[in-house]
Amino acid sequence: ADSLVVCEVDPELKEKLRKFRFRKDTTNAAIIMKVDKSRQLVVMEEEFQVFEIRTTDDLTEAWLQEKLAFFR
Numbered sequence: 887a888d889s890l891v892v893c894e895v896d897p898e899l900k901e902k903l904r905k906f907r908f909r910k911d912t913t914n915a916a917i918i919m920k921v922d923k924s925r926q927l928v929v930m931e932e933e934f935q936v937f938e939i940r941t942t943d944d945l946t947e948a949w950l951q952e953k954l955a956f957f958r
Contacts, residue, residue: 893921895928902930913938 899919906917914936922929937953939945 891926893926893928896930899928899930902933 903917906915909915916934916936918931918933919928920931921927939949
C-alpha cells in the first residue's frame with residue numbers, strides 16, 4: 887500500500903457539499919463528483935435539481951420539454 891495516493895477535495899466543492907447537506911429544500915437533487923487525476927483533486931462534475939410538480943394538470947408537454955432542455 888506504499889503507492890496509495892489520497893486526493894484533496896476542491897475547496898469550492900467542500901462549500902457546495904456543506905450547503906447541499908444542510909439545504910432546506912425537500913426536492914431531490916444530486917452532485918456528481920470526479921477525480922481530476924492531473925491535480926489529484928476531487929471536483930464537481932455535474933449538479934442536478936430533481937423537478938417538482940404539484941398536480942398532474944401541471945404536467946404538460948410544454949413543461950416537460952422545458953425541463954428536458956436542461957439535459958441538452
